[in-house]
Amino acid sequence: MPNTKQPEASHYINGQYVEDSAGKELVTRYPATGEVVASLYAATNNIVDHALAAADAARASWAAMTGSERGRILRKAADIIRERNRELSVLETLDTGKPLQETLVADAASGADCLEYFGAIAAGLTGEHIQLGKDFAYTIREPLGVCVGIGAWNYPIQIACWKAAPALACGNTLVFKPSEMTPLSALKLAEILTEAGLPDGVFNVIQGYGETGGALVDDSRVAKVSLTGSVPTGRKVYAAAAKGMKHVTMELGGKSPLLIFDDASLGDAVSAAINANFYSSGQICSNGTRVFVQKGILPEFLARLKERTQKAIIGDPLDEATNFGPMISQAQFDIALSYIKKGIDEGATLVLGGKAHHKGGLYVEPTIFSDVTDDMAIAREEIFGPVMSVLPFDTEEEALRRANDTEFGLAAGVFTSDLTRAHRVVAAFEAGTCWINTYNLTPIEMPFGGTKASGVGRENAKAAIEHYSELKSVYVGMGPVEAAF
Ligand code: NAD
Numbered sequence: 001m002p003n004t005k006q007p008e009a010s011h012y013i014n015g016q017y018v019e020d021s022a023g024k025e026l027v028t029r030y031p032a033t034g035e036v037v038a039s040l041y042a043a044t045n046n047i048v049d050h051a052l053a054a055a056d057a058a059r060a061s062w063a064a065m066t067g068s069e070r071g072r073i074l075r076k077a078a079d080i081i082r083e084r085n086r087e088l089s090v091l092e093t094l095d096t097g098k099p100l101q102e103t104l105v106a107d108a109a110s111g112a113d114c115l116e117y118f119g120a121i122a123a124g125l126t127g128e129h130i131q132l133g134k135d136f137a138y139t140i141r142e143p144l145g146v147c148v149g150i151g152a153w154n155y156p157i158q159i160a161c162w163k164a165a166p167a168l169a170c171g172n173t174l175v176f177k178p179s180e181m182t183p184l185s186a187l188k189l190a191e192i193l194t195e196a197g198l199p200d201g202v203f204n205v206i207q208g209y210g211e212t213g214g215a216l217v218d219d220s221r222v223a224k225v226s227l228t229g230s231v232p233t234g235r236k237v238y239a240a241a242a243k244g245m246k247h248v249t250m251e252l253g254g255k256s257p258l259l260i261f262d263d264a265s266l267g268d269a270v271s272a273a274i275n276a277n278f279y280s281s282g283q284i285c286s287n288g289t290r291v292f293v294q295k296g297i298l299p300e301f302l303a304r305l306k307e308r309t310q311k312a313i314i315g316d317p318l319d320e321a322t323n324f325g326p327m328i329s330q331a332q333f334d335i336a337l338s339y340i341k342k343g344i345d346e347g348a349t350l351v352l353g354g355k356a357h358h359k360g361g362l363y364v365e366p367t368i369f370s371d372v373t374d375d376m377a378i379a380r381e382e383i384f385g386p387v388m389s390v391l392p393f394d395t396e397e398e399a400l401r402r403a404n405d406t407e408f409g410l411a412a413g414v415f416t417s418d419l420t421r422a423h424r425v426v427a428a429f430e431a432g433t434c435w436i437n438t439y440n441l442t443p444i445e446m447p448f449g450g451t452k453a454s455g456v457g458r459e460n461a462k463a464a465i466e467h468y469s470e471l472k473s474v475y476v477g478m479g480p481v482e483a484a485f
Contacts, residue, residue: 003035003094005184010040010207011047012190014054015200020044026180026207031097031326031362032317040183042208048215051204055146055173056221058201063143063171071122074165076196078115081108081161081189088188090318092157095182097326097362098280099317110444111161111189114460117444118169121462125170127471134479140472143171144247145223147468148216150237151186152228153179153328154283154384160186163226163249164193164203166464172224175204175216181328183207217241224468227251228285230382231408231453238456249457249467251285251449253382254410257403258288258439259425261396262296264415265437270304272415272439273388278312278366279440281325282386283332286411286448288439290372290379291390292399298392302370305390306352309366314357326362327385333362336385343369343378343387353386374402382408396421404430409452413439432458 009017010026023041030037043051062070081088088108093100098107127139149163160176167174178186186205193203206212210233217225217240224247227237234252241248258276260269276288293301317325327333333356340354353367364386372379372389379389393399403412412431416422426434432450435441442448447463449455457467 003030003033003037005091005094006038007040007184007187010183011043011051012187012205013047013051013201014204015194018047018050020047023047023207024209026183026209028095028181028183030094031328033361037094038184040207042180043206043212045215047206048212048219051175051206052146052216052219052221054201054204055175058173058199059145062173062199062202065171066123067125067169068123070169070171071119073193073197074115074119074122074168077193077198078112078119080192080196081112081115084192085109085112088157088185091188092185093317095156095184096153097317097328099322099325101320101323102280107155107158108185110155110158110442113444114161114165117460118165121465122169125465125469135475135477137473137475140474141170141469142472143469145172146221147172147174147224147226148222149174149176150213150216150225150227150229151176151178151182152285153181154280154285156182157185157189159228160189162459164189166459166468167226168198168202170465170468172468173202175206177206177208177213177216180207180209213237214240217246218244220244222246224248234455247467249449249459250455251459252410252453252455253384254285254287254408254450254454255290255380255382255406256286256288256408256411256413256431257290257292258413259292259399259403259415260294260297260301261414261416261418261421262294263417265417266297266301266304268437269415270301270308272413273305274308276413276439277388278309278324278386281327281364282336283328283384284440286433286440286442288411288413289383289387289389290403291388292393292403293390294399295392295394298390302351302390305368309352309368312366314359314363314365324366324386327364328362330362332385333364336364336383336387339378339381339383339385339387340364340367343372343376343389346376346378348372348376348378348389351390374405380406396425400425400428404428407453408450410450410454411435
């Protein structure tokens with residue numbers, strides 16, 4: 001079995017691998033072939049407790065280190081990830097089915113960028129001094145304590161790093177639960193952090209399904225929960241965290257609009273629409289799946305989009321020439337095909353694709369619908385598959401009103417060569433992350449996150465620091481204390 005990647009054990013706690021075979025079985029398969037990549041066990045109550053106890057015990061000494069000491073370890077981990085990028089990328093491809101062509105540049109590499117970024121700013125985290133006449137106040141930036149990270153399956157190591165790096169830079173400890181579908185790369189991240197010098201217990205990984213995530217969120221030792229997942233899961237996790245008055249970051253789903261005006265560079269707009277719908281076979285939260293195109297350019301836009309999408313190289317994700325892979329799971333494959341059927345039944349025009357790929361496996365063809373109306377399910381609900389809806393529009397006001405008419409607010413994009421219109425449109429978008437004349441670029445230096453039902457809080461950039469630390473205010477009296485009597 002060339003593609004077997006059985007880890008030493010299922011969980012990584014206190015700087016070492018730990019097993020408890022009493023847990024529910026958790027099998028991960030290569031989506032391209034169905035081969036078993038690894039067989040693991042979900043965490044038992046003992047494992048959950050062991051991980052939280054380790055994170056709790058490691059808290060004080062990790063928080064007492066200086067920011068520059070903590071940062072050095074994160075930056076070293078970033079270097080190790082870069083040295084091992086190919087090996088980590090192959091693992092990610094086996095776990096997710098995403099083309100190696102993508103994972104080599106977008107997954108562990110983004111994780112390394114994030115560790116490097118927060119490693120670099122760890123030493124500069126401060127409170128502030130506030131002069132109040134002769135008195136003064138100052139603030140102390142403190143870690144929150146034990147944090148829990150819960151991941152989705154589409155960007156496993158990236159999500160683990162996007163949570164671990166800011167959490168650890170601020171002096172917190174973390175228990176991370178990857179998605180049950182992609183358990184492997186977070187374990188490698190834990191090994192790498194240990195190799196980089198991270199003290200035992202600061203970063204722990206436990207496997208499990210939703211109930212394991214629930215057990216972590218409910219535990220009174222936990223101060224903060226950061227979830228990347230769907231809106232329904234987000235509602236449950238947010239409610240559970242509220243019971244314990246815990247801090248949250250919610251990175252949830254979307255149904256984002258991409259507005260293309262008739263003065264846009266058409267070639268670039270077509271490229272962006274492709275990236276916004278077919279990268280990672282459409283399994284990206286911020287995808288621009290509602291592509292609004294101004295009527296005058298619609299025929300040419302569709303013709304060019306179809307011609308270019310037909311060139312997708314669908315094949316074995318481990319072959320670096322492949323640029324379009326399978327869906328992660330049978331369930332996600334079924335969901336994508338069921339939405340395609342809904343689109344046809346509701347009267348949208350199928351421009352391209354629409355079927356399972358003839359090579360078998362979990363491949364769904366890149367699919368384009370035109371003549372989509374706002375009330376259709378394919379235009380309202382998150383599909384998380386390679387299904388693009390193209391919707392015609394006449395005016396800017398109309399396009400904006402329709403773009404914002406959704407419960408989601410993760411992302412939005414606009415293509416136009418009119419500078420003032422571009423900024424006017426993004427100012428009116430009800431979305432946390434916007435792009436002008438590009439789409440889906442998420443550098444670590446830029447805050448990322450959603451508004452409305454798509455989430456709470458921001459990951460990356462300096463903004464993430466506010467979500468992994470809190471301020472203690474200290475008032476210092478310098479004079480006599482007056483009292484009424
Ligand atoms: P999901 O909501 O099914 O699961 C996400 C994680 O939550 C998994 O680890 C799961 O085990 C856990 N979980 C499930 N129920 C839980 C509960 N009751 N308590 C605690 N944890 C629980 O999502 P998914 O199918 O893994 O991922 C796809 C979704 O994630 C899509 O909606 C996508 O848009 C979203 N996503 C968002 C971002 C973002 O940054 N905004 C990034 C990637 C994916």
